[in-house]
Amino acid sequence: MPTRRIFFTQLALDARIGILEHELRATQPLHIDAEFDIDISQPVRDQNIQTVLDYRLLRNIIVQECTQAHVNLLETLIEHVADRLLNEFAEISHVKLRISKPNAFSDCVAVGIELQRSRQPD
Numbered sequence: 001m002p003t004r005r006i007f008f009t010q011l012a013l014d015a016r017i018g019i020l021e022h023e024l025r026a027t028q029p030l031h032i033d034a035e036f037d038i039d040i041s042q043p044v045r046d047q048n049i050q051t052v053l054d055y056r057l058l059r060n061i062i063v064q065e066c067t068q069a070h071v072n073l074l075e076t077l078i079e080h081v082a083d084r085l086l087n088e089f090a091e092i093s094h095v096k097l098r099i100s101k102p103n104a105f106s107d108c109v110a111v112g113i114e115l116q117r118s119r120q121p122d
Helices: 021-025 055-067 076-086
Strands: 004-017 026-041 092-101 111-118
Touching: 004 055, 026 055, 026 111, 076 092, 076 111
Parallel strands: none
Antiparallel strands: 004 026, 026 092, 092 111
16 A cells, blocks of 8 residues: 655654653653654545645644653653554554653753554554
8 A cells, every 4th residue: 555654853842751850840842753654545635634644633642642741751651652643543554753852961962762663454
């Protein structure tokens, strides 16, 4: 089946994440990169958003999952985001997520976690 890729580069938001004392008291910035391979089941009709996966919906889920509650570990957060996206959008065949903390260390641009997951064939 043909696919189309939707991607986000450095979606920036503030989240409550971490196990250190200062992380438990305040939000910190996260950067999120995401790629979604979308199964194409119908031709695009320029006047009909229903013929494509609206990337606003993907962004809303990422933001909601990352900001709704405190999470201790990036590994936990990235798993929650991937699970929700795959559960809510059957047309996603593959997701690649990268969530990073740009302020974690002063001697590097960021530290983070990357996860790739493909939908299991029926």
